[in-house]
Amino acid sequence: xxxxxxxxxxxxxxxxxxxxxxxxxxxxxxxxxxxxxxxxxxxxxxxxxxxxxxxxxxxxxxxxxxxxxxxxxxxxxxxxxxxxxxxxxxxxxxxxxxxxxxxxxxxxxxxxxxxxxxxxxxxxxxxxxxxxxxxxxxxxxxxxxxxxxxxxxxxxxxxxxxxxxxxxxxxxxxxxxxxxxxxxxxxxxxxxxxxxxxxxxxx
Numbered sequence: 478x479x480x481x482x483x484x485x486x487x488x489x490x491x492x493x494x495x496x497x498x499x500x501x502x503x504x505x506x507x508x509x510x511x512x513x514x515x516x517x518x519x520x521x522x523x524x525x526x527x528x529x530x531x532x533x534x535x536x537x538x539x540x541x542x543x544x545x546x547x548x549x550x551x552x553x554x555x556x557x558x559x560x561x562x563x564x565x566x567x568x569x570x571x572x573x574x575x576x577x578x579x580x581x582x583x584x585x586x587x588x589x590x591x592x593x594x595x596x597x598x599x600x601x602x603x604x605x606x607x608x609x610x611x612x613x614x615x616x617x618x619x620x621x622x623x624x625x626x627x628x629x630x631x632x633x634x635x636x637x638x639x640x641x642x643x644x645x646x647x648x649x650x651x652x653x654x655x656x657x658x659x660x661x662x663x664x665x666x667x668x669x670x671x672x673x674x675x676x677x678x679x680x
Contacts, residue, residue, distance in 0.1 A: 526602035526611055529674055532666040535599030535615065542594060542619030545587035552580030591617050596659045598649065603628075603673070610677075612649070614659055626651065633679040647678060 559576050562568040600613040610626045632650040649659040661678065668674045
């Protein structure tokens with residue numbers, strides 16, 4: 478009777494151990510999937526980047542884009558004060574109109590500048606394998622943004638359907654997303670590797 482009990486216990490242990498092993502394998506498989514997905518990002522973070530293009534005036538452009546925020550806040554905050562002073566007779570209505578015109582026109586001008594400078598590339602970095610680019614650009618609000626672009630995803634200017642009207646502006650388009658465009662000022666920027674730069678962007 479004792480050997481029979483041992484056999485039953487051993488069989489139960491074996492049957493119980495099989496699902497546990499399967500669960501462990503499934504957990505390992507599930508946990509290994511995210512590591513494969515983030516391997517490209519890990520490579521981007523741990524690789525060494527080399528600067529191949531830089532635009533010295535990008536900080537000035539970013540400052541102008543940020544200036545419209547302060548301009549708008551100053552105009553919005555000052556309009557009620559100027560109106561209240563006009564109602565009390567301390568200021569004339571002409572002063573209120575001039576203040577409002579200057580504030581609105583200044584905000585509109587700075588907004589147009591920010592719109593023209595949106596997605597303007599300030600720095601371009603390349604990794605050691607020369608198959609991945611990092612574009613550092615400014616957005617509409619003057620903030621620095623970075624994006625990773627595969628070199629094979631670049632669309633050279635000779636393959637683009639619409640060319641830029643401004644000769645000093647080189648548009649950077651992507652094959653995967655033609656609507657997403659970046660702006661490059663090749664004449665005003667500093668290129669450290671002209672041969673590589675021309676091979677990537679065609680100019």
